[in-house]
Amino acid sequence: MNIRLIVHMLGTLILFMGAAMLLPAAWALAAGTPDFPAFLGAGLGAGLTGWGLRRWGRSSHSGGAEALHPREALATVGLGWVVASLVAAVPLAWSGSFPSFTDAFFEATSGLTTTGATVLTAIEAHPPGVLFWRGLLHWLGGMGIIVLAIAILPRLEVGGLQLLRAEASGTANERLRPRLRDAARLVWSIYVGLTALAALLLWARGLSLFDALVHAFGTIATAGSSSHTASIAAFQDPVVELIILVFMVLAGTNFALHDRALFRGQGLAAYRDPEFRAYLGSMGVLALLLTATLARGGLPLAEASRQGLFQAVSLITTTGYTTADTTQWPEAARFLLLMAMFIGGSAGSTSSSIKVIRWVILARVLRREVIQLLHPKVVLPIRLGERSLSEEAVRGATAFILLYLLVFAGAAAVLALAGLHPLTALQTAAATLGNIGLGLGPLGPSGSYGGLAPALKWFLSLLMIAGRLELYTLFLLLTPSFWRRA
Amino acid sequence: MQAVVVGAGKLGFEVARRLAEAGHEVVLVDQEAGALEEAAEHLDVMTLAGPGTSPSVLRKAGIERARLLVAATESDEVNIVACLVAKRLGQPLCVARVRDPEYATLDPSGSPGLAGWGIDRVVRPEELAAQEIIRMLRTPAASEVEFFAGERALMVSFLIEPQAPAAGRRIEELGLEQTVVAGIIRPDGEVVLPDGATLIQPGDRVYFMAAAGPLDEVRRLVGRDEHPLRDVVIFGGGPLGLELARLLTTGRKPGLAVRLVERDRQRCRVLAERLPDAVMVLNANPADPDFLEEEALARADACILATGDDHRNLLVGTMLRERGTPTCITELAREEYIPLAHRLGIQACVVPRVVTASFILQLVERRNVRSLTLLAEGQAEILELVVEAGARAAGRPVARLGLPPGVVIGLIIREDQVLIPRGATVIQPGDEVLLFLKPEVEPRVQPLFRGS
Structure with missing residues (x-):
């Protein structure tokens, strides 16, 4: 070392x-x-x-x-x-x-x-x-x-x-440029460009320069801090919501796709990608479910779909912005929000959590297991579009999901034992590990994490870093063998 | 005509043999003295030891005067370079065997392959063999199918089984209206050119010619119904198996399930990665009876045996036929095994080397020959000719052509019509004729249809 x-x-x-x-x-x-x-x-x-x-x-x-x-x-x-x-x-x-x-x-x-x-x-x-x-x-x-x-x-x-x-973040990292530095610069220039555009649009819509910048930062980083206690709901402006919605989707997309669309002349064809499709699909399904649940809870359909769509995108991109006080939502809708915290955006984006691509891989692995029951001798590589993944990559993705869920369960247990209400413990563990931040229950948009015991704050801080670095990097530092002289 | 063949392997040997038998001067070039000795012993060709890509060797082989260069070594790169060098030294028609489909499809227009590089024709044995097998699959139960005149006419052959309605009847009793019985090969290998009185016997292989279509008349006679292919199994994931699976699943309706069996696990992965999802790749020994049962492979509509090993192909084919597979088609490296395969119940055999050699020969045969197809190990052939203006046959009725014994006019294709020739049918310039003949009479038949 x-x-x-x-x-x-x-x-x-x-x-x-x-x-x-x-x-x-x-x-x-x-x-x-x-x-x-x-x-x-x-x-x-x-x-x-x-x-x-x-x-x-x-x-x-x-x-x-x-x-x-x-x-x-x-x-x-x-x-x-x-x-x-x-x-x-x-x-x-x-x-x-x-x-x-x-x-x-x-x-x-x-x-x-x-x-x-x-x-x-x-x-x-x-x-x-x-x-x-x-x-x-x-x-x-x-x-x-x-x-x-x-x-x-x-x-x-x-x-x-x-x-x-x-x-x-994410699994298979595609090298965008032959020189690493160029690749890093490229990713950052897309990032800066998206941020500037988002800030400009928000500013043009009438937000103060300060609010426009802070929310552009929060949106493109899929982070979710607002300069207002009520988050995006403070503006009460559907156009602002729409701008933020679109940029959340863009920020949660694999930047390699933006690179292909913008700099390699592929245009919109670049987005014909299995991961991107699954990413949009999961947001669409979640939005529909949320809308239905909210509408059944008594909200008018237009309002239910507006809130449902925004919240679906906000959670799957792991942003955590809100346009409504989700603590007041029906139980079923809040349960959906909790489930959604485990989906995550695309690999190679600014989003966190498990990420859609790993779920896609897991789904294909399960499908293969079923086919293998009928045809024991079948050889079926896991394929993503044209590319087929090595068995190591497949194992890595499924192992990650397992590890993620284990860490989540462990963290929730710690929080519950420390005295949090079990449901709050689950939600808090999911929101911090997935870098979403949106608390539910007493830690919801109108509440804060301020009331937690200091030890828990340190614990959650560590959990956030672990989630951001996709677990392995931080956990390695905690193993003694890592520090032993090799 | 002078021809240079580079590579004295199986394909080069076959091409050199066929060219020499057709009366051409052939120089066979190879680096291995052993292969050349073998060729010099058996063939009437000149041999030359040395690398086929070397300009000095090609010059010595007479490339400046040669009209044809066939590059048929095992290496794509050697074949390509040999053609490029030959084109610099002379003006031969260059034909290269290229295995790797990436080379063969470098030219986006497809068929001419590397025409932009000066290589006139690219030949892929696997592709030709696969196409041949697929043609057979298109009319299941038929053991050979050939399309002619731009797929307007076809020839199919059927093995007559004892319960077939045609068995034991004379041709004139069959009441054929849209179909011609062009030839019969008896179980002992005798080629019979039939007339109305010829008796069809069980075990005969009967060659029918007709306008392309559903072939109802033929099917009625041989007692088989057509049913669409839904389930095909390919044994062997070599280049041929891969090509077959690809051809079967590209541009076809999705109802067809293809299973591909391959012994080697690594190779299975490569196959599964390259092929679309419609192909299921199975990793197993094709000759394992338990595996055949487990996957119920014998219940497939058709099985194609392409393991690359004749013995295994025949063994697995026999096992499948015993278990009731309706159609088995096998690839064979040695055409000597074809009669054995037929005796074992395997309906059709494809010898990639022969298919490829036939294809190459077609490219260089006489100008009015559209195609030449060899049947039954070359004991009979089908010649597709265009009648040139001023030819002796032009303007004469069929009965007065003066055809030698050993040839039958199967069909006449005139513009969009497919005619069944009668004695009084008058042949016109521009007609295409399909002839079923014994090879030895070909030199006497061809001139009848050629202009001066």
Whole structure:
């Protein structure tokens, strides 16, 4: 294990986080709010610390590219997310909006992992620097801070792929460009483009520049923090809902498809893809079910379909925005929401949770099991469109689903034993592990996670990072054999 | 005509033999002295040792004057390069055997293959054999089917079983109106060119010619009903099995279920990845009786044996026929086994090498010959000719053509009509005629239809 190399990269990450803090600082300065010194101070402090760690780490290898082995890459990504969350929590803690560092850390982690769960209650009461930082954290974490670092920071040649693998979401990663750096840049430019477009449209629709930016960040990162306590319901504007709906769908789509459509001249044909079809299909089915349930609960059909569609898209893309107080929904509808938290968006997108593609693979595996009962000698590779998956990939996907559900069950058990109502425990575990953030029951849109015990907040923070890194990366760091000298 | 054949393997040998027998000067080029010695012993050809891609070797083989180059080595790349080199040195018609469908379909228009590279024809033995087998499947129970004149006319052969209505009757008693009995091959291999008085006996293989269509008349005579194919099993997942499965499932109505049996597990995976979902790939030993029972393979409408091993094909075919499979078609590497296969109840055999050689020969045969099909190990053939203006046959009635014994005019295709020839039918220039004949009379028959 090359500790210095890891420290060097973590230093880079801290420096980068410090630089990012200057944006909310600038916003606070412009607004003349008292959180300005917190962000400026934290930014400068993080910058200095990061710079120092970079220096110390670099002195081990004379500036040249050093081989980054899978072990170092995994450690960098796993630790990187924890460290970045800690650093991001500092200005929040200093701003005075959060009663303790625990709360600030929970909020920062929820931000970076694009969960969007909050400990704040009356959100509008907090200074713009804090609210902007929450949105910006979403946006930085959405496509992956490490990918971003590769895209814009001094070159990292060998081993970059290991970092990407450890951080990227979903199964089969398609290499978008021959050079890794170009691939990372490409993904980020699509990401920036989508964000700018979403912000522009929201702004044009009459939202303040601040609200437009924060919601564009929250939408494209499929994260879900709002600058309003009532989330999207605060605007009471179907056009705003529509804009956010469309951009949630785009952000939850595999960015490789956007690349093919925009830069490889395939146009709309790029979206003729089995995963994309399953992704849209699952949203459509969920929307129908929700609409039916809400309509049966007494809501007019138009209103039921408007709320049902938005909530279906919001949950499957793991965003967590709401246009209605879902805690007031009928039991059946809330149950559907809970189930939907396990679906997830597309691989290679900003969404989290299990992801549609793994469910598609699982469904094909089950179909194969049935066929094999009738034809024991059949050879049936699992196919996605034209491509057939290796048995390792298939096993990986099914094992992931199993692991995910186990972790979910374990986490829910911990929460229930800690005193949460069992149903709330289930919902909270699903919402944090899946980086959705939308609580149900007492933690719903109008409630907050603020009332939880500090230990539980740390636990949930860890759960969010585990979910964001698709479990394995973080869990590896917790195994002793990982740290043993190889 | 001078011809150069590169590659003295099974296909090259066969092509060289057929070309030499047709009276052409053949130079056979191969790197292996052993294969050349074998050829020099059995064939009337010149042999030349050396790489077929080498310009100096091709020059020595006389490529500058040659009218035909057939590249038939085992290697696609060698064949392609041999053609490219030959085209630089002379102007032969270049025919390359290319196995890999990726090469063969490089040209989007399809059939000319690598015409853009100067290779006039690409020949894929697996593809030709697969097409042949599929043609047989299209008329189940028939053991050979050939289409002529742009699929307007066809020839089918049936094995006459003892209970068939035609068995034991004379041809004139059959009351044929739309069909011609063009030839009969007796169980002992004797080729009979029938007249009205010829008796049809059980065990005969009877060759019918008719306008393409449902063939009701023929079916009535041989006592078999047509039913659509719903379930086909292919044994053997080699290149031929893959090609068959592909042809059976592309562009066809989805009602057809295809099962493909292959012994090798790795190969099964490759097959399953390349083929559409309509093909079920099974990993098993085709000769395992338990497996045949487990999958109820004998209940399939048709089984195709393409394991690449004649013995296994015959063995599995016999097992299937015993269990009641209505139609079995086998691939054979050695045509000597065909009579044995027929005795075992396997209705039809395809020898890819012979199919390919016939195809190549058709490409270079005389200009008015549309096609030449060999039947029963070459004891009989079907010649499709165009009657040229000024030919001796043009303007004469059939009865006064002066045809030698050993040839029968099966059908005459005039524009869109398919005519059944009577003695008084007058042959006109531009007609296509289908002849059933013994090979030895071919040199005397052809000139009758050729203009000066």
